Amino acid sequence: MSSLKFLGISGSLRKASCNSGLLRAAQAALPADATLEIADLSDIPFYNADLSEKPAGVVRVLAQMGAADALVLACPEYNYSLAPALKNIFDWASREPNNALLSDKPVAIMGAGGGMGTSRSQYHLRQVCVFLNLHPLNKPEVFANAFTGGFDTAGNLTDPKIAQLVADQMAALAAWTRRLKAD
Numbered sequence: 622m623s624s625l626k627f628l629g630i631s632g633s634l635r636k637a638s639c640n641s642g643l644l645r646a647a648q649a650a651l652p653a654d655a656t657l658e659i660a661d662l663s664d665i666p667f668y669n670a671d672l673s674e675k676p677a678g679v680v681r682v683l684a685q686m687g688a689a690d691a692l693v694l695a696c697p698e699y700n701y702s703l704a705p706a707l708k709n710i711f712d713w714a715s716r717e718p719n720n721a722l723l724s725d726k727p728v729a730i731m732g733a734g735g736g737m738g739t740s741r742s743q744y745h746l747r748q749v750c751v752f753l754n755l756h757p758l759n760k761p762e763v764f765a766n767a768f769t770g771g772f773d774t775a776g777n778l779t780d781p782k783i784a785q786l787v788a789d790q791m792a793a794l795a796a797w798t799r800r801l802k803a804d
């Protein structure tokens with residue numbers, strides 16, 4: 622059985638991001654048959670159809686997306702919806718011929734935010750997944766509160782209940798990915 626390659630993408634660009642912290646927690650809780658690389662969106666410009674060549678950072682992240690068996694999306698909630706950095710990398714990726722980087726790819730979604738745990742933005746992201754023909758895992762859902770002591774000041778996850786949910790989600794994503802690949 623070959624190892625599964627997951628790519629983590631956080632919609633928050635800040636260094637002490639709790640959403641990026643969730644991805645590090647996922648990295649620490651992977652099943653034995655999976656690896657998780659975390660994409661860097663800090664140099665990705667807004668999608669602009671006038672650019673005749675893709676910027677180097679976009680080329681890099683799109684290559685990571687194409688090489689991944691599954692995506693792990695850490696989805697902040699900005700004004701009740703998903704953060705622009707996360708939507709923007711999907712806008713770039715969606716312009717590839719035949720949506721080849723994304724179509725049929727399994728996805729896990731997690732997020733850290735206010736009292737609703739980013740549920741509103743996660744459900745908007747699920748709507749985006751429909752058009753992109755991504756296949757989000759239904760359960761377990763990971764809704765973390767970033768303001769009640771579950772993260773340290775560097776954005777690392779410290780809440781053992783959320784850490785267990787993240788581990789369970791990674792195990793479920795591995796099974797979901799193998800099921801979709803019929804592997």
Ligand SMILES: Cc1cc2nc3c(=O)[nH]c(=O)nc-3n(C[C@H](O)[C@H](O)[C@H](O)COP(=O)(O)O)c2cc1C
Nearest residue numbers: 633638639640641697698699700701734735736767
């Ligand atoms: C522009 C902006 C809008 C926000 N809107 C929401 C919101 O609608 N719901 C929510 O739960 N948190 C909201 N927040 C707070 C974020 O959840 C919080 O900043 C969170 O820590 C962001 O994730 P990060 O730690 O990964 O950067 C907002 C933050 C910003 C900067």
